[in-house]
Amino acid sequence: MTSFDFVWNKQGSVNGKVLARKRKKPAESNEGGSKKLENILQKNKVHEKPNVDKFKKDVALPNPPISKKKVPFKNTRKLVNLEQNTPPENPLENDSKRLVKRKKKKDKLAAAELLRLGQKPTPVPNQDRIQHSLFSEKHRTKNISNISGASVVEQVFSSDRTFSYLDIHKYIVSNLEKNNFTTLTNVQEKAIPVILKGGNVLIRSQTGSGKTLAYTVPIVDALQSITPRLERNQGVQALIIVPTRELALQTHEIISKICTFQWVVIGHLCGGENRNTEKSRLRKGVHILVATPGRLLDHILHTSSFKVNNVRCLVLDEADRLLDMGFKKDIIKIVQELDQSKKNCEYDPLALLRGETPKEKSEEVDCDDLYCLRNPKSPKRQVVLLSATLTKGIAELAEFTMKEHTYIDALDESSNINPDHMVIPKTVRQEYMITFVKHRLFTLASVLVAKSKENCKILVFMATSQMVDYHYQLFSNYLAKMPINRGKVKSGDVLLLDEGGESDDEEEIVMDAQFFKLHGSMEQSKRKEEFSGFRKAKRGILLCTDVAARGIDVPQADYVIQYTGPQTDEDYLHRVGRTGRVDRTGTALIFLTHDEQEYVTHLQKHKVFLKERNSSEFSNHLCDLMEEVEEEKAASALQRRFEEAVSKDKELYKLACFAHSSWSRFYNSYPAKLRNIFNFQMVNLGHYVTSFAIKDTPSHVAKVVRGQVANVEPKRLNRKLAIHEDDQPRRPKQAPKRKINSISLRTSEYSSGLDFKKKKKKN
Template identity: 35%
Template sequence: MMRRVRGVAAPPPAERADRRAPQKKKDGAERVDRRAPQKKKDGGVKTSSLFKHNPDIPALLSPVVSQVKEKIFTSDSFSDMDLHPHLVATLNKVLNVSTVTSVQKQTMPVLLSGRDAVVRSQTGSGKTLAYAVPVVQSLQALQQKVSRSDGPLAVVIVPTRELAQQTFQTFQKLLKPFTWIVPGVLMGGEKRKSEKARLRKGINILVSTPGRLVDHIKNTLVIAFSSVRWLILDEADRILDLGFEKDLTVILNSLNSTGPSRQNVLLSATLSQGVTRLADVCLNDPVTINVSGPASSDLTAPATDPGSADQPESFTLPEALQQFVVVVPSKVRLVCLAAFILHKCKFSKNNKLIVFTSSCEAVEFLHAIFTAVLSTNQKPPLSFLRLHGNMKQEDRTEVFKEFSVSQSGVLLCTDVAARGLHLPAVTWIIQFTPPTAAAEYVHRVGRTARIGGRGSSLLFLTPAETAFTTELANHNISLSEMKLEDILSSLMMDDTFKGRGRYHSQSSSKALEQETRERATVLQTEFENFVHSDAQSLQNAKKALQSFLRSYTTFPAPLKHIFHIKHLHLGHTAKSFGLRDAPQGLSAPGGGEEQEEGQPEERGGRRKRLCQQGGESAEI
């Protein structure tokens, strides 16, 4: 008797029957072997049903949520502040901003007075200018005029290369009237020799990722911090999340060993306990600025309590952000995402979508399959871009620039794009794989509805993951449900993926549902045909599946009851990567043989082996 593995449901009788060995019919003919893909009469491969043997979609609970409101704009203007007139003119004409946001109104006077500060404000509220303007104002006002030979006077640490480049460009614009103050950026992926040359010439406002700055501290003799007056840690919680705590220690030790007393600023959309500890180490009697609450000189004040087990942290999101969730069985996930993209990018105008997924391999897989299947079938072709930590830096920079200036299109990315980046006019954020924490959800959706603009977000969950909506509600985040059928119905607008054509718009709702499902199956067949068209495409899909399974094991302990590897049906999950069957030997260079979904213990054993292989690539 086969041993049943706890937590893995036995396959339905119909599925078990599919796995029986070929049998003889009474007339001596052999039964069809369903373990191999069947051939249709037209020579194509038959796709197993997307809509059979799926778990029921449960009713979503809608807990009552009192969302924390944060007013973005004030009635004040930069001209009301005690700033250099040329700086005000640059803000108005070059950066095209005149009205001060709430975080800027509260933060700038504190920083201009010389105080250290911890700043918490929702993403997209203008935190970069909240510290950049005071830095430029103070440096241009120094009695002894700044020169390149002074070296770094302000050091700005950010977690990712894209944010480093964006912050550097902001300083470049602000410094147009003050050409004697020189900004510079250091980040991974750039040539160290060129960076050393720039450091040798002199950089006054130094923007850097933590790892690259530590590299120069250890290996570049010309770098010196004897004149540093400002230290800014932007997206401080993300810096810690990415494992840069040791690098920050090296940086702080270098800064503390020499130089005058300096002003320190920590900024983030969320204040984790790690950030609070970091503030204790590197800030001196800071003012805590919480835009959704009063400013405080007490870092432990309730307004900025990062939350505890009894009272989770409440996050602030833009009022103009509409948040949705769709519950999708694993087998239908790929088709559902494709249908949503078609709806927003083909049948609507001027939509810019960012799709977050869990790994670099998944981004590459989605980019390849959507470019091949969705883009080539559309006129004009849909634009798909990708961004992740395994790309060359010049490619990442080019994608960032291209998506920033485009009017429409889809950016497929990892969480490398989740923090601080300002990508103009993004209308939809799609979280194809769920975030590992409520705070990460906040940062992802923060790429839209920025600086008072409007935007929407859509979170994909499987039926087994729906309790995550309650977890978000505990942090005062409320979602509205979007129905799977409504998303798939957009395929009825596209004759590219029509089914057998037996049903028409005047038909019954049952018939329309049937044709929608047929069109979804046609689209899934195209995806599977692409994946199985050559060895490389098949191997890429298997790598993406493997990385997804690996990432699924990394959810923190408090969320394991929602996201646990034992809840995944490996065969159904494989379908969402265009694979016809749950594969074996994903780590082998050429992949393993495909087979029908195994018995529960076989699935569990393969799952365990897959998830023990390797780690994800760094995203910096």
């Protein structure tokens, strides 16, 4: 610091001389400069008042020390707050912004300098890639009103009556007992006697109540009783339409178990199979045909050897699902073709020559009191329509397909049941689990690990087929298999499992359950193989979409997980109905986030009450799996294992991105009835990206899906077909074809063939 000696002259200027230079010391107050100025003014009161503003501009006063007073400066636009130890507004936010900007600027300058020197700069890590902390969010409120009440349940077994109580063939009864079908369910006891009499029936009963045997037993009993025996050239007698291929295979299997009469032929038609094989099967003759609507209509319209004029029983199983899947037009067309084929069959020109009318012929046949399916000459057609729910569309379909019918409801005893209430079998225990979005993946893994130890068959319902493919690949390779030394410490607290580089450690199988997958985009042969393999397996985990939610009966499937919420109440009903079927018990668990917890209240309005499960009940299984003591460390280790696998494997990374994209489209398509609960505008997409084990941001994932980044390999062109101007020279243009100058094209048939000579003009 430099000290000045100021002397005022007459003109009002200041002459300053440097007296000495002193070391800079912290001043105790900022009054030093102001006192000097006052002393000078007192000594020179006689002189003219100096220009203070000019003085402050010309002379640099020493910087005043920071004090707790506010010192205003006239030449400044704003008052500067010089309070000591007073932090600025939002210090963390401002400092972080400054640091980020400075870091970016320094990186750019350093990279430019290296490029100028001809060196290759080190790549700057992508700022879009953020690794979210799993346990940064630990406390969120739960606003679920615990309303106590009794759910509306359906009593599956109303009495102890067996199938021998019915008037059916003894061989059918013995076949049922061999397959553990002994006691009649409520719907079977009410429906089978009515169907045996030949009446049209509309059955409403919940899934898993034995509806399939309610119509298959009367059909088999009626066809085996026909005398003389049926021949294959008589064609289809009973036609059963189901919504999915898996349900068609299952129904065909059930009929084959109870029908051991060799002259009664059973067949099925499913989309995706060989049409020529199906044609040859239909040409030989089938009596009971189980089919999906699309393939059945295809054969009716285009297979000439397929005759449906003898169909005397039409069954529409899972009619509500048929309408939901958009098969209404196909069903209407099938019924019209059946009516038209019946009219064409009744046309008999010889009878018209004899003076007989079709009415007289039909009256003679109607005099027979036999069940129409027992009489091959009967013109009647019985219709059986089965549904788990009774909606307006079901009522319209019943009016179109049959004139008079008997309505059978398994809940007839409860006349005061509200139609909005959901009826679920009593054997199903319903639960829900609320988790953080970032915890969904390892929480699902912990539940699967825990239940696989109990020798369970588990069904996991997901929103889209891309989600099924991704989680199947991830769990099969990185959950069922683990490194042998995953729990050994290498140095300090760093685990070998968490290493960023590749590891050559051997792996071991840690889960006995096998993973299966099932969705509508798979090939028919693969779907058939996966479904039959899961049914035969003693323990297994089936990742599937709603294609497996209707009518599928899996033996010992005692645990159902809904990883994504259903879009309709009917979907929830049918998903839950995959377990606790007939005489078994089961559990249905649904995953919900804190933003989706109102869905529990929504179900309570439909008389469905769920019990809460805590995710910590399954966390100890992750500790055993990852060989960790603390639950958070075990969960973090498993999440990092998934993330490392996704980042290294290009195909798995691509599957993860497409799975997240398909989930977002699904989540954004909820109906208005549930959109306030499953609201896409309120979700944190970054957290959901973490739930798919992706380290990138949602915008980066969207670019991958659109194919705008290098992570997605471009389609490889055939080198023989690809022509590149830079690599290959251009082909020379071909010379134009020479025109053929044919004499026959310009010569008349009356010409002599000699050339015409022009006459010379006379001058």
